[in-house]
Amino acid sequence: MSAVPEPAVAWLLAAVQTLLFIAAAPLLAGWVKRVKCHMQNRAAPALIQPYRDLAKLFGKDVVMAENASWLFRATPYVVFGAFVLAAAVVPLVAAHLPTAAIADMIVLVGFFALARFFLALAAMDIGTAFGGMGASREMTIASLAEPAMLMAVFTLAMIAATTNLSVVIEHNLHAGLVLRPSLLFALLALAMVAVAETGRIPVDNPATHLELTMIHEAMILEYSARHLALIEWASQIKLMIYAALIANIFWPWGIAEEFTVAALALGTVAISAKLALLAIVLVVWETVMAKMRLFRVPQFLGFAFLLALLGMLTHVILETGA
């Protein structure tokens, strides 16, 4: 925090970081897919395959149901916009950017809720059975995942005495070696919520189009061309947001605190390495787990909520004490 840069430079950096975030999200998705294929002894697609898919989708003509309303057309833009804004809030390469100061972790959860709300509305807008089913499942999961995520956020907020992401990261960075059980529980809770919210195994299978089990895919079944591209891209950004959140909050080492070229380069390398490793962990988890029945998902998320609650309780009981 030594060198306080001029506002213009800081805003420019914030914009660049957000763009980098959005541009790198398909790359992370491609990396996850590639590692997973290697893990399961399959031929892996190229790392840039998600970009090709997006480009292909953007080049196609939109086909829309005839009873689609303006809501159906507007939703992809709302969803994508919400995730771009959310990506702007999350520190990726550098902390203390001006965008991180204008919104905190609770607003981040709010962005996710906004996107989900519109997606569920659009899914029901056409009136197909699958859309309604997907929307109902998504909302069921969300209504359980959101309290767990908020509780984990509150635990972090109590430890660092702030809800601002940059300050939380900085607090963890400068705390040194402190064994905090609450952080471990918050990490586990956040990881479980991330798995549920990004539609990974065991809650949802991102690779399937099998009608009876899909959740997220069922909602976007009616979308095509650029609308579909925007939604797919948004869900890739969502995965990246969760990964960057977990990586930077719990392993903040390497994140740039001052806006020099060396620090920013180090920050970029550090976050790339962290995300790549986190993706490998995710893939291993997805490979060893079997998808659970839909009716067991509430139990899974109930446990995530309990972990987050336990994080807060251990913080109050053990770490603060009387």
Next chain:
Amino acid sequence: MNLAQLTLYHQALLFAAALVLFTSFIMLATARIQPLIYAFAWQGTLLAVVTALVALVSDHPHLYISALLTFGLKALLIPWMLHRLALRLNIMHEIEQIAHPSIMLMAGAVLVIFSYYVATPIVHLSTLVTRNTIAVSMAVVLLGMLLMVSRRKAVAQVIGFMSIENGLFFAAVVATYGMPMIVEIGIAFDVLVAMVLFGVFFFQIRASIDSLDVDRLNRLSEKGE
């Protein structure tokens, strides 16, 4: 109390205490017998770690013996006996239907808050380095009771009972730096004998009602079906 100012051993002690509490919740959420036994063994291991760390932090060397005793008995011997019993009864992979699993977990969280509330006056008066873990040890006792209340299978109830004993031992270690050695050894043997007796009971219960579901003990079957 500022966590960052404590020594690393002290922090590790609090960390291990939190994990002991966590294993209690794992047991509450586990429906199958095999993971339940493993979770119980982990709780015993962590309890031994806590005891050893208390010995280190508070400079009470006799607690090392307690830690060894705990490890041998609660992390190895009793889980091994339970494991063998479960194998012989052929219930290793049996899944018990837990009624309202999420509500059970939330009830567990409520019990933790309750024990925090109860322990707060003690914590205010105490000057021990381990005073913050007193609430956790009480919570482990209450969670063991909840496990016993919520399950119908005899093996799960026995594990709940053993978990209560774990909690009591935990409380004794952190609230008074352990009991006199003779008492501790006596309790250890009591627990061992209880375990052996439970083993006999399992076979008796199964022989007489053809199941380990203790709810069936409520039914009188004099008429003969």
